[in-house]
Amino acid sequence: MEQETYSNIRILIVDDELIVRESLGNWLKEEGYSVDTSDNGQDALDKIKSQGRDLVIADVKMPGMDGIELLERCKKQDPELQVLVMTAYASIDTAVQAMKKGAFDYIVKPFNPEDVTQIIKRALKFKMLEQENILLKKELEKKYGIDEIIGKSKKMEEVFELIRTVAESEAVVMIRGESGTGKELIARAIHANSKRKYGPLIALSCGALPDTLLESELFGYEKGAFTGAQFSRKGRIEMADGGTLFLDEIGDISPKTQVDLLRVLQEKTVYHLGSSKPTKVDVRIISATNRDLEKAIKDGTFREDLYYRLNVVTLIVPPLRDRKEDIPLLANHFFKKFVVVNSKKITGISSEVMDMLIDYQWPGNVRELENVIEHTVVICKGDEIIPGDLPNTVKESVREKAASHGPYGPKTLDILEKQHIMEILDRNKGNISKSAKDLGIDRATLYNKIKKYEIEKTK
Amino acid sequence: MKTQRISILPLDEIAGPILEHMGNALKRNLLCSYHILPYEDISPHASALLHEGKYNSTAILLYILKKVPVGSSKILAVTHKDLYSPIFSYLYGEAQLKGTAALMSLFRLRPEFYHSAENRDLFLSRCEKQAIHEIGHTFGLVHCKDKNCVMYPSSNLDDTDVKSNSLCPLCTRLVGQWVSGSVGQ
Numbered sequence: 139m140e141q142e143t144y145s146n147i148r149i150l151i152v153d154d155e156l157i158v159r160e161s162l163g164n165w166l167k168e169e170g171y172s173v174d175t176s177d178n179g180q181d182a183l184d185k186i187k188s189q190g191r192d193l194v195i196a197d198v199k200m201p202g203m204d205g206i207e208l209l210e211r212c213k214k215q216d217p218e219l220q221v222l223v224m225t226a227y228a229s230i231d232t233a234v235q236a237m238k239k240g241a242f243d244y245i246v247k248p249f250n251p252e253d254v255t256q257i258i259k260r261a262l263k264f265k266m267l268e269q270e271n272i273l274l275k276k277e278l279e280k281k282y283g284i285d286e287i288i289g290k291s292k293k294m295e296e297v298f299e300l301i302r303t304v305a306e307s308e309a310v311v312m313i314r315g316e317s318g319t320g321k322e323l324i325a326r327a328i329h330a331n332s333k334r335k336y337g338p339l340i341a342l343s344c345g346a347l348p349d350t351l352l353e354s355e356l357f358g359y360e361k362g363a364f365t366g367a368q369f370s371r372k373g374r375i376e377m378a379d380g381g382t383l384f385l386d387e388i389g390d391i392s393p394k395t396q397v398d399l400l401r402v403l404q405e406k407t408v409y410h411l412g413s414s415k416p417t418k419v420d421v422r423i424i425s426a427t428n429r430d431l432e433k434a435i436k437d438g439t440f441r442e443d444l445y446y447r448l449n450v451v452t453l454i455v456p457p458l459r460d461r462k463e464d465i466p467l468l469a470n471h472f473f474k475k476f477v478v479v480n481s482k483k484i485t486g487i488s489s490e491v492m493d494m495l496i497d498y499q500w501p502g503n504v505r506e507l508e509n510v511i512e513h514t515v516v517i518c519k520g521d522e523i524i525p526g527d528l529p530n531t532v533k534e535s536v537r538e539k540a541a542s543h544g545p546y547g548p549k550t551l552d553i554l555e556k557q558h559i560m561e562i563l564d565r566n567k568g569n570i571s572k573s574a575k576d577l578g579i580d581r582a583t584l585y586n587k588i589k590k591y592e593i594e595k596t597k
Numbered sequence: 598m599k600t601q602r603i604s605i606l607p608l609d610e611i612a613g614p615i616l617e618h619m620g621n622a623l624k625r626n627l628l629c630s631y632h633i634l635p636y637e638d639i640s641p642h643a644s645a646l647l648h649e650g651k652y653n654s655t656a657i658l659l660y661i662l663k664k665v666p667v668g669s670s671k672i673l674a675v676t677h678k679d680l681y682s683p684i685f686s687y688l689y690g691e692a693q694l695k696g697t698a699a700l701m702s703l704f705r706l707r708p709e710f711y712h713s714a715e716n717r718d719l720f721l722s723r724c725e726k727q728a729i730h731e732i733g734h735t736f737g738l739v740h741c742k743d744k745n746c747v748m749y750p751s752s753n754l755d756d757t758d759v760k761s762n763s764l765c766p767l768c769t770r771l772v773g774q775w776v777s778g779s780v781g782q
Contacts, residue, residue: 157683161655165685167694169750170739248686252752 144170147262148190151175152182152208153197153224158247162195169255179203183211191219193261198225198232206235213240218268220261224249275336282326288468291461297324297453304451305331310403312388312448313426315455318505321426322386324455329382334422337381340374344395345387353395354411357402363412375408378421388448389429389440396441403447423448458500458507465496468504472511473523480515487514487523494525494536556591559584563593601629601776603732604669606661607636608652608676611703615724616675622725623673623732626747626764627772637664637674647678654680654691658698665697671735672698673728679704689751690727692734699731705754723754726762736775738768 149171153159159175166173176182180203182194194212198205209221223236226247233244242261245254284298304311305328313321322341329339344352354364358373375383391399402408403423407416425448434440458465469487477484487495491514500506514527525533559577566572574584587593603623605616613633620631639646639660646656661674680688680702690701706723708716729747741748746765751757764772 155683157655161682161684164694165682165691168692168734168739248681248684251685251688254685255750255752 144262145172147192148172148174149193149195149258150182150185150191151195152177152179152200152205154178154200155197158197165251166258169258179205179208179211182208183215186212186219187215190216192265193220193222193258195222195224195258198223198236199227206232206239209236209239209241218265218272220265222257222261279330279335282323282330284327284331287320287323287327288471289461289464290467291456291463293456293461294464297455300451300453301327302331304328304453306333307451308422310422310448310450311424311453312451313424313453313455315426315428316457316503317428318503319455319457320504321428321455322384324453325382325384325386325424325426328424329384329422332382332422334381338378339382339384340378341384341386342374343386345390349392349395352391353398356395357398357408358410360410360412363410367412370410373408373410375402375419375421376417379419380421382422382424385423385425387427387429388425389427389431389434393439393441396444400441400444400447403444458503462496465500465507466492468507469495469511472508473515476512476515482515482518483521484515484518484523485521488525490525491523491528494528494532497536498532499535552591555587556593559587559591560593563588601627601671602669603627603629603631603671603673604634604664604666605631606634606664606672606674608639608657608674609678610636611675611677615703615721618721619673619675619725619728622729622762626729626769627732627736628776632669634664634666648681651679651681651687652676652700652702654682654685654688654700657700658691658693661700662698670697671732673732674698674700675703675728676700677703689757690731692731694734694739695737696735699735701727701731711754719758722762723757726751726757726760729762729764733764733768733772736772738764738771741765741768743767 149166151159151162151166151173152175153162154177156177159177163173163175174185176185179196179200182196185191186194194208196205196208196212200208203211205223205225209223212219212221217240220242221240222243222245223232223241224245224247225232236244242264243257245257284301287294287298289295289297301324311325311328313324315321325341326339329335342352342355347355350364354367354371354373356373356375358371358376359367361367361370398409402419402421405416406419406421408419409416431440431445431449435442435445458468469492473484473487476482495507495510502509510529510532513529514523518524518527559573562573562576566576570581570584574581577584579587603620605620607616616633620633623629623631639657642660646653646660657674657676657680661672664674665672680691680700682688682691687705688702689705690699692699703720703724704710706727707720708714726747730751733748738748740750743749743765744759745761746768747760747763748765748768749756749760751760763769
């Protein structure tokens, strides 16, 4: 049984005076911290290097290496290490020097115990938050890194290469691609691999909002700017300061918002609605669209100047049907994900289903594939996913294609005619009159063809 | 299990009822007996122990170690004077962690120190909490995270006034183990 303490927090006291080391050490031990001491800077550096520490409390005046030099060398060795500097003399110059070199705070001996308790707690809390922040950023980096985008096709390899290249630059990027191809994932990968990665990534789907709401979301507003604006609020552009702003469905914004956005891109300033005061912003803009912007320019619905501002680098995401070799990889990835999510004991996707998935045209792209795999996993009652588990859209589309082309390539006209007649009869539940009408032939001709092709009538 | 005896050593002329109040609180919380030693005049050593009217807490701790009577395992010195240490401008008390000696000052426990009206009950309550807290350290207890436990750290008297005058169940068990010898001393 152990008392709940701070014993996992390791503090190093560095002072050439034994009495200070002992007094402060004992007091911190009473607080429950793990404490050890050094009587000189070099010994302290050695201890930090070999075992690490959470906090160093160092005296400024020491023979040999003084506290300021020790602080500098500690920070060089471990930038995340928190250092508190203490001295017997209240010198503003020393305090300023220590803070400039990265000390968390500066305390003057003799201390007020209340102040020291609070400073130490703050320093440790700050370190904990900093570590937590770094951890979360790393998780995000991992989650949105290039490795998380699945694909081994040549087309996707080209996309990955371009992501790496543009991520290193500050270029404004436009991502083009059909709906569901993963444009936002690519924007996040660019951000995660850029030097802005520790800044915010703010995403906004322009098409999802009415024009007036989009304006206030983008640019922010002042109190009283419009009915209901009870408080001033920052817009997404300002929120993305120091980071990246991802504007999806950019082709859907109104001419007025286009003008305002163009001004942000040109002047790097933003004006809140209801204010004439500019605010400087440092934002990288990545936009995306599935619209034909070139046609929109010709039609006069999209500004040409904005188009060129946004389209410095174009990154085209290929539709899934153009990279069929990625389908098994993606299907298996989503399969594994949904098997875990739904706690299912399914071993895999049958080869027949995989062939059907490869054959399907995927108008909704990767998003549709993900939904289909989720559907099959939920529906599946056996050991592996079988064709019957697929949603009707996929089954019907593949069947139609097979009917027209067959699994082994093009067929003769006779075979195609037979398959077409069978399908129409099937759809009309064997009704000859209706089927003949649908086929554009008379009943007698249809009977002759049924006889010729030896088609069994559907009951 | 041998009952621990704690000696209370007044370093000034302190009213008996105050010392008894503290002794009873120690007895209640730490399952020990106590006895009050006669007032020890340390003025002959004042030059070493006293500075600008404040006692050097670390030096006093070393001094009183020599004053532990036979039959007592721990000693708590009590003074009216304010305390300082080589690093702190003032202290409510100081103790040897897992050791023998503890020291506490009544100086900052009086409401009058903060220009409030005299309040004997509040003062006595602070005295007993401070006594248990400092002697608690000599039993190996470090600061507790339970805000109600008397071992919760007091960075100011508001903290002291909020916490209770007893150990939390966990600290009580730790003291029990310490006294019975099942925790390494």
